[in-house]
Amino acid sequence: MFRVTRRYAFAASHRLHAAELSEEGNRRLYGKCNNPYGHGHNYLVEVSVRGPLEGTTGRVVDTAVLDELVRREVVLPFDHRNLNQEVAVFAGVAPALVPTSENLGFEICRRLKGNWKQVFPGEWPKLEKVRIGETARNIFEVGADEIE
Ligand code: NI
DSSP states (O other): OEEEEEEEEEEEEEOOOOTTSOHHHHHHHHGGGGOTTOEEEEEEEEEEEEEOOBTTTTBSSOHHHHHHHHIIIIIHHHTTEEHHHHSGGGSSSTTOOOOOHHHHHHHHHHHHHHHHHHHOOSSOOEEEEEEEEEETTEEEEEEGGGOO
16 A cells, blocks of 8 residues: 655635634634734645555556646635635634634545545545645644544
8 A cells, every 4th residue: 555645835815713702812812813914824735645556557646637636626716815705614704614724624635535536436546634734833634534
């Protein structure tokens, strides 16, 4: 069994603000990440798949197919967007998700998992995990088998 990881990048802005909390509670919890006009990140996304080495091709995953899926479901909808306003799951009133990197990683994994069988109809490869880097110090990881 092999594991293959591909890296992708997009830039987006967000503001961390939980509608259920008070203004003061939000400031205390999120600090400068709660500043009203938002701020940006250059997000790095790593998508890991696993599967057996396919003898004929010598490959585990058709990376062009994976790239097209990630481009369609993640990079195009998120790149140069204001996540709080332009991405449905983070926009609007409660219960919109707060666009933390945890929730962003969750949403990316959910999108890839939801569209996986459409582009990879066989048994392999399987989506294993998504890692998202928000800053040089933060990496968030979610396993595809750990979400609905
Ligand atoms: Ni931030």
